[in-house]
Amino acid sequence: MNDTHSHNSFDTLLGLLDSDRERAGAKYEELRLRLIKLFEWRGCTYADELTDVCFDRVFKKIGDGEQIQNIHAYAVTIAQFVVKEHLRDPSRFADDIDGASAREIAAESNFNDDSDERMSCLERCLAEFRRDDRDLIVSYYDTDEKTMIAARKRLADKLAVSLNTLRIKVCRLKSKLEKCTKDCCSPANASAA
Amino acid sequence: MTIDETKIDSMARRFLLGEMSANERTSFEAKFVANREMFEQIAVVEDELIEDYVRGGLSSDEHANFEKHYLVSERNRERVAFARAMLNKFAELDKPLAAADDRLPLFASITAFFSANRLAFGSAFAVLLLVAGILFVNLRKESVEIGRDVEPQPTIPPQTSAPSPSPTQQIDKIDNNNKPTPSPSNSAPEKQQRSASPVLALFAGSLRDGGNMAELRLPETAAGASLQLNLENGDHKTYRLQIVDPDGRTLFSANGLRARGKRVDIFVPSSRFKNGEFIAKLSGLSDQKQLESIADYPFRVIKK
Numbered sequence: 490m491n492d493t494h495s496h497n498s499f500d501t502l503l504g505l506l507d508s509d510r511e512r513a514g515a516k517y518e519e520l521r522l523r524l525i526k527l528f529e530w531r532g533c534t535y536a537d538e539l540t541d542v543c544f545d546r547v548f549k550k551i552g553d554g555e556q557i558q559n560i561h562a563y564a565v566t567i568a569q570f571v572v573k574e575h576l577r578d579p580s581r582f583a584d585d586i587d588g589a590s591a592r593e594i595a596a597e598s599n600f601n602d603d604s605d606e607r608m609s610c611l612e613r614c615l616a617e618f619r620r621d622d623r624d625l626i627v628s629y630y631d632t633d634e635k636t637m638i639a640a641r642k643r644l645a646d647k648l649a650v651s652l653n654t655l656r657i658k659v660c661r662l663k664s665k666l667e668k669c670t671k672d673c674c675s676p677a678n679a680s681a682a
Numbered sequence: 683m684t685i686d687e688t689k690i691d692s693m694a695r696r697f698l699l700g701e702m703s704a705n706e707r708t709s710f711e712a713k714f715v716a717n718r719e720m721f722e723q724i725a726v727v728e729d730e731l732i733e734d735y736v737r738g739g740l741s742s743d744e745h746a747n748f749e750k751h752y753l754v755s756e757r758n759r760e761r762v763a764f765a766r767a768m769l770n771k772f773a774e775l776d777k778p779l780a781a782a783d784d785r786l787p788l789f790a791s792i793t794a795f796f797s798a799n800r801l802a803f804g805s806a807f808a809v810l811l812l813v814a815g816i817l818f819v820n821l822r823k824e825s826v827e828i829g830r831d832v833e834p835q836p837t838i839p840p841q842t843s844a845p846s847p848s849p850t851q852q853i854d855k856i857d858n859n860n861k862p863t864p865s866p867s868n869s870a871p872e873k874q875q876r877s878a879s880p881v882l883a884l885f886a887g888s889l890r891d892g893g894n895m896a897e898l899r900l901p902e903t904a905a906g907a908s909l910q911l912n913l914e915n916g917d918h919k920t921y922r923l924q925i926v927d928p929d930g931r932t933l934f935s936a937n938g939l940r941a942r943g944k945r946v947d948i949f950v951p952s953s954r955f956k957n958g959e960f961i962a963k964l965s966g967l968s969d970q971k972q973l974e975s976i977a978d979y980p981f982r983v984i985k986k
Contacts, residue, residue, distance in 0.1 A: 523715045526725070530698060532754040561716040568715075569708060606936035606948070607767050612906060613949040615771075631772045634739045653687050653726075660726045667764050673949070675940070 918966030
């Protein structure tokens with residue numbers, strides 16, 4: 490598919506997500522993130538690249554004139570096919586992963602290599618948090634298995650929020666901390682992102 | 683759309699552990715890709731599964747399924763590694779809110795204290811009132827007698843450093859302590875604020891102009907310091923840093939560092955520093971996977 494077709498297909502995809510282009514862009518990013526997670530949760534390596542494969546197929550279908558009513562349902566169906574193909578034969582997608590991506594993946598694996606670096610990055614990122622957020626995430630996780638549920642309920646009561654609201658808030662904070670730590674450990678990835 | 687959290691939690695757990703049938707999974711995936719709340723709820727469950735795994739809280743079946751289905755991808759293994767590091771780190775830190783959990787707010791504590799000892803305090807209060815009354819009458823008598831012997835003086839209002847809070851202000855203060863946002867003022871001994879982390883630029887060749895060794899002045903409250911190791915060139919793919927003391931003992935090391943231009947930046951936690959002289963030894967990984975010594979950067983640490 491040439492660039493013009495691809496561009497037109499992308500525009501059509503955005504139009505399917507929302508009539509407002511800015512909102513459509515945000516929805517596209519959300520959809521992309523969810524598909525990446527779907528691939529990760531299904532145990533696929535190279536989740537980002539498989540998501541690209543998935544969107545390429547969606548663009549192609551759009552370019553071929555396919556009428557799509559529900560883009561989320563359509564994209565997830567294609568993603569499920571891609572998962573099946575990938576799990577059946579992971580090497581099949583090797584050609585879709587370019588050299589740069591392979592290097593990034595190799596760089597990511599450095600994350601596991603050095604505990605010192607990760608700990609220092611983690612501490613640095615935590616220090617960048619707002620104090621109340623830092624206190625919250627530390628308090629939430631600083632418990633043991635036996636008292637965990639009761640401690641978190643008490644914490645939610647103290648903050649006058651439901652336990653689920655607290656869980657979601659902490660999940661977001663952890664995600665932010667994890668990303669910051671990862672970027673700190675692999676600055677090349679962070680600047681490329 | 684409002685979601686049933688408990689139901690989603692249970693389904694998400696089964697999904698992530700690979701315990702769903704193919705049909706159920708297909709339907710579940712279609713739902714969470716279309717629904718933001720549901721997607722976020724699964725992310726919460728994912729974090730909790732990882733935490734349970736790290737803490738050893740999964741049943742043997744769940745443990746086996748987690749390793750079989752979740753840990754197959756590199757990125758998921760990284761998430762587990764991160765969670766493990768994070769939990770270890772948090773266990774070392776102070777407990778800002780957890781410690782406060784068991785403390786009642788000030789007003790509630792006072793109320794609870796008095797209600798629990800109502801009879802004893804009632805009697806003590808009555809005696810106190812009686813004693814105070816007698817003292818007041820005696821003092822008043824004395825001041826009237828003294829007043830008769832001295833010249834009248836202009837009255838000067840008492841100077842106080844700060845106005846006493848009104849009862850309303852006191853209640854406001856207690857309310858503020860109970861606000862949902864965790865406040866550092868909850869705990870009586872205020873935890874010290876973190877200082878900004880200092881940055882120390884180091885150059886190969888070691889000594890600065892005038893022959894002075896580079897000095898890192900590290901505030902006690904800083905989380906750590908950033909070292910900027912300047913290079914002649916940034917040719918190596920990755921770098922390794924070791925900070926050693928004069929006896930050659932390694933205090934800190936980090937692998938896989940990357941240069942930004944002609945500089946390698948690294949943050950080192952305060953806990954790794956003590957007062958004294960050190961050498962930051964930088965090596966580079968060659969294309970042949972050989973470590974080559976790049977430069978030594980001596981510096982002195984002064985903890986303040």
